[in-house]
Amino acid sequence: MDADQAQTLRRITADVPVAEVTLLEDRALVVRRGVVELPPGRSQLVVSEVAPVLVDKTLAATLALPRGAGPEVAELSEDLRVRSVSIRRWRVTREQDRPADLAQLRATKRDKQLALATAAARVEQLSAEHASIEQLLALTLQEINEDVSWGGQAAAQWGEQLDLLDAKLRELALEASRIKHANQLLTRELQDLQTLEAASSNPNSEVTAELTLELINPEPLPRKLELSIDYLVPGALWRPWHTARLIEPDGDQASPRVEFQCEGAVWQSTGEDWRDVQLIFSTERPSLGVQPPTLTTDMLRFRKKSSTVEVEAREQTVNTAGLGAETESAPAKSVAEEDLPGIDDGGEAIELRGRTRATIPADGRPYRVPIFSFESPAETALVCAPELDGSVILRSRQHNAAAHPLLAGPVDLVRNSGLVGRTSLLFIAPGERFELGWGPDSSLRVHRTLENLERERRMMSSWTRKPRRVTVKLSNLSPVAKTVEVKERIAVSEVEKVEVELTEASHGATADADGFVTWQAKLRGFGHESLELTWVLVVHDDVVGM
Structure with missing residues (x-):
């Protein structure tokens, strides 16, 4: 060279x-x-x-x-x-250099503002003219009084003058009222234009x-x-979004199935449009940094053991990340997790590629891009938890048949009639079974009552028994027989001086480790069923707070 x-x-x-x-979670890498x-x-x-x-x-x-x-x-x-x-x-700085739609929007806004200013000036002019006519009317009445005092007789002329002034006042007032009404409409249109301008504005404008x-x-x-x-670039992010479609059995199909689709909802207002691009959805969180947490001194102190035991009742939510992977050797079971994994899967980064190329304008609006989908056979059942809700919900259990995990996010529920609602989903690993609720059954009714029975205390005993009875009544308003899974709960003790006894339950039901009692209530057409549960809270005298 x-x-x-x-x-x-x-x-x-x-x-x-x-x-x-x-x-990424709050930014994007553009190539x-x-x-x-x-x-x-x-x-x-x-x-x-x-x-x-x-x-x-x-x-x-x-x-x-x-x-x-x-x-x-x-x-x-x-x-x-x-x-x-x-x-x-x-x-x-020049309007012609801005996006065409935004420039037209601002031009319309300026025209509306000019029309509003012109109308406001016209209202002021009418107000001044109205004040002048009122002053002229007052002077006319004063002159008529003077003429009457001197014996003047011109009633027809005076009436004509007064009618003319009164008609002019009415005309001015009517025109001012019309202009004020038009100004209210213009003000409302300006507010809508300002909202639309704020939504349409982006950095490149x-x-x-x-x-x-x-x-x-x-x-x-x-x-x-x-x-x-x-x-x-900042100003770009994504969140997982899912759609589940329940295909219910009919004459040709023996069992229900669920079609599940995972999508990425994308927002971006970076100032450049992404046209026909390949999107990669990552769960990395570089904003967290790599610095370890600062360690502080944890002080331990001793205190004398109290002769009483302070106990309080609390509501404990039993969280499950999934129902487990069902295999021939190990059936599905619920695994309780105290800290459920979030979008980043506990720090292990995941990358998902969009299934198709997408176009994402820089308008800050959400766009959903398909990532993957799968179809899974489902087990459906009618379930009811009367303590939480007096409805019978259609539940489906299926497994994640995709090679990727399902990240936590909202799920749109679709049945034969279309969109029926929205729920949320926690992290589901590949092969993991999970549940979805599809809304209440309108033909089933549930009524629950809780009765605190009389306390029992035996002579020379330091224990008090507090029995409680729960009654659940089910009614089927349809001619079709249905089976409902009813779930109630009893308290679970964590201290030795508080005990819980299940004394009686309909159909010999028992409680699991979390205190849940489950029945399979079979309701015939137009039938009903009554379930009872009696349990006792046994408290020692040393316990306070119960």
């Missing part, structure tokens, strides 16, 4: 669109790719319509061989490189940015290369 080529800076053009975006024909010597390439909010220190550009290039293509030399890459930003790259080709012949530019 001679000295003239080294000093000449050629301007070249190339299309370097956004090809791939990796979405632009394009093929450029690089002439010998120094070249300058300008990439426009870049997000003005990009983080400057993350901006990087590299050159590589075009994808699909055969082995006969020579390798890149070390001197063939991107010498520099920088961003230039400037504020948009106020600030424009472009990238300037300086490229060096020391070879005597031009080279066709692939240019990659990547940078980090």
Whole structure:
């Protein structure tokens, strides 16, 4: 390369669109790719319509061989490189440089504001004219009084003058009322326009940015290369969103099944539109940093043991991350977790790729992109927890048949009639079984009563028995027989001086380790069922607070 080529800076053009975006919890990594024909010597390439909010220190550009290039293509030399890459930003001051829809919106807003100002000026003019007519009317009445005192007799002329002034006042008042009503409508339209303007505004409507790259080709012949530019931008995020469709059995199908689809809801207001890009959804959280927590001194103190035991009742939620993976050797069971994993799966990063390429405008609105889907056979049942809700819910149990976990997020529930509601889902591993609720059965009624029975205390005993009785009544208003799983609970003691005894339960039901008592109530058509549960809380005299 001679000295003239080294000093000449050629301007070249190339299309370097956004090809791939990796979405994190509160930011995004944008990758632009394009093929450029690089002439010998120094070249300058300008990439426009870049997000003005990009983080400057993350901006990087590299050159590589075009994808699909055969082995006969020579390798890149070390001197063939991107010498520099920088961003230039400037504020948009002319309306014609703003997006067309936003410019039209602001022009409409200005017209409305001008019309409102003109109407307000007209109202002031009418008010002044109305005051002048009122003053003229007062002077006319004064003159009529003077004429009457001198014996004047012009009743017809006076009446005509008064009627004329009164008609003018009514006309002015009516016009002012119409203008004020129109002003109220204009004010409401202006408020709507301001709301729409705020929703339509994004960084590129106020600030424009472009990238300037300086490229060096020391070879005597031009080279066709692939240019990659990547940078980090704020103002972009994603959250998992799911859709479950229950396919209920009919004449041709023996068992129900659930079609489950996992999507990523994407929001971005970075100032650049992502057109036909590959989205990668990541659960990494770089904002948390890598610094370990600060350790503090934990002081331990001794105190004398009290002769009494302070006890208090509390509501304990039994959380389950899933129902376990059902195998032939180990049936499904609930696994209680104190700290359920969140979107980042306890710190283990997960990457999910969008199933199709997507277009995400920079308008801050949510767009849902499909990630994966699966179909699973389901076990449906009617369940009821009368203490929490007096409804019978249709529940389905299915397993995650996908190769990826289901992240915590909302689930849209769809049945044959369409969307029936929305629920939420916790983290579900591949192969894990989980439950979904599909809403109440309108043909079933539930009534629950709780009765505190008389306390019992035996002579020369330091224990007090506090019995309670729960009655649950079920009614079936349809002619079809149905089976309902009814779940009640009793207290569970964590101290030795408080005991819980299950004394009586319908159909010989027993309580599990968490205190839940379950019945399978079979209701015939237009039938009813009554279930009773009696349990006793046995408290020692040393216990206070119960």
